[in-house]
Every structure is written in C-alpha cells, then in structure tokens.
Amino acid sequence: MKAKVLKNMLFGISVSITIGLFISLAFSYIYGLENYAPSAPRFTEMFKKPLNALLASIILWALMGILFSQSSMIFEKEKWSITRRTLTHFFVTFFGFTPLAVLCGWFPLxxxxxxxxxxxxxxxxxxxxxxxxxxxxxxxxxxxxxxxxx
Missing domain, CATH: 1.20.5 (Single alpha-helices involved in coiled-coils or other helix-helix interfaces)
Structure with missing residues (x-):
C-alpha cells in the first residue's frame, strides 16, 4: 500500500509541476512579458529573486499534485457510496486547494x-x-x- 501511495504521489507531483510550468509559460506569452513569470505579479513581487519565485511556485504546484493525487484515492473506498466519495473528495480538494491558490496569488483574500x-x-x-x-x-x-x- 505504501508503494502505491508513493507512486501516486510522485506521479501527481510530476504532472502538476509540468502543468504549472506550461500554464505559467503560456500566460507569460499571453501577457507579452519580456521575462518568464511563474505566477501572478502579486506573488512574484514577494520575492527578491525571480528564481525564488519559481522555486516557491514549483513547491506549491507539487503540493497541489500531492493533494489531487492522494485525494483521488478516496474513490477507491469501495464500501462508501459514490455520493459519499464525491462529497468527501470535493471538500478535501476544495479546502486543500483554496489555501494553495491564495498562496500562489491567484486571487486576493x-x-x-x-x-x-x-x-x-x-x-x-x-x-x-x-x-x-x-x-x-x-x-x-x-x-x-x-x-x-x-
């Protein structure tokens, strides 16, 4: 079981970092930025060095990957009804993802x-x-x- 959890977690981390990089690269181009921005300006401005903003973004994307990959295991609970699994998954992901989205600067409080x-x-x-x-x-x-x- 531990190997499955670790494999699932590593998969989630790699997928989320890849998605985060591609989306941030796309937004950097869409907004016509001269330099790559890993996240919203209010996030990147919190760091003295752009590399620190990128590292923080990668860590946050990895945490998102862990959240979503691990929460998907809720649907493996065969004794639970699909309604219970769905509601549990929704609340776990919503209340786990919301603070991460705030930390990323995606929306102000x-x-x-x-x-x-x-x-x-x-x-x-x-x-x-x-x-x-x-x-x-x-x-x-x-x-x-x-x-x-x-």
Whole structure:
C-alpha cells in the first residue's frame, strides 16, 4: 500500500509541476512579458529573486499534485457510496486547494473573489465529475455488452 501511495504521489507531483510550468509559460506569452513569470505579479513581487519565485511556485504546484493525487484515492473506498466519495473528495480538494491558490496569488483574500473562485471551482469540478460519470457509464455498457455476447 505504501508503494502505491508513493507512486501516486510522485506521479501527481510530476504532472502538476509540468502543468504549472506550461500554464505559467503560456500566460507569460499571453501577457507579452519580456521575462518568464511563474505566477501572478502579486506573488512574484514577494520575492527578491525571480528564481525564488519559481522555486516557491514549483513547491506549491507539487503540493497541489500531492493533494489531487492522494485525494483521488478516496474513490477507491469501495464500501462508501459514490455520493459519499464525491462529497468527501470535493471538500478535501476544495479546502486543500483554496489555501494553495491564495498562496500562489491567484486571487486576493476578498469575499467577492473567494465567491468567484468557489463558483469557478464548482463549475470545473462538476464538469470533470460529469465527464467521469459518463465515461464510467460507457465502460459499464461495454463490459455488459461483452458479457451478453458470451
């Protein structure tokens, strides 16, 4: 079990750092910056050296990867209902991701921005959940069709 958790964690870290680098690079180009910015200006301005901002960003992206990779294991709890797994996963990811997003400088600590962030998180979460449910339903149909043919 420990090996699975570690493997899952390392996968999450590598994926999240890669995604973070690509997104920050894309935003650096989109905003026409002369120099690469690993995060929002209010975040990078907290550091004297750009390399320190990049290191802090990588650490935060890694923590996000750990959060999402480990929280995905909630869905492996076979004794729990899908509703319980989904709600637990939602709250773990929301309350784990929100402070990381604040630390990254993605939104300031203001109620209206927190509400906006929450709405975006809900929309993204529900979209991903819906796609996952449709995919699972299609997989079950395929399995059932194969069983019927036997």
């Amino acid at each position: 203001k109620w209206e921005m927190f509400i906006f962030f929450t709405i975006i998180f809900l929309v993204v979460y529900m979209t991903m959940w819906l796609v996952s449910m449709i995919s699972a339903r299609n997989d079950i149909k395929k399995i059932n069709n194969k069983l019927k043919k036997r």
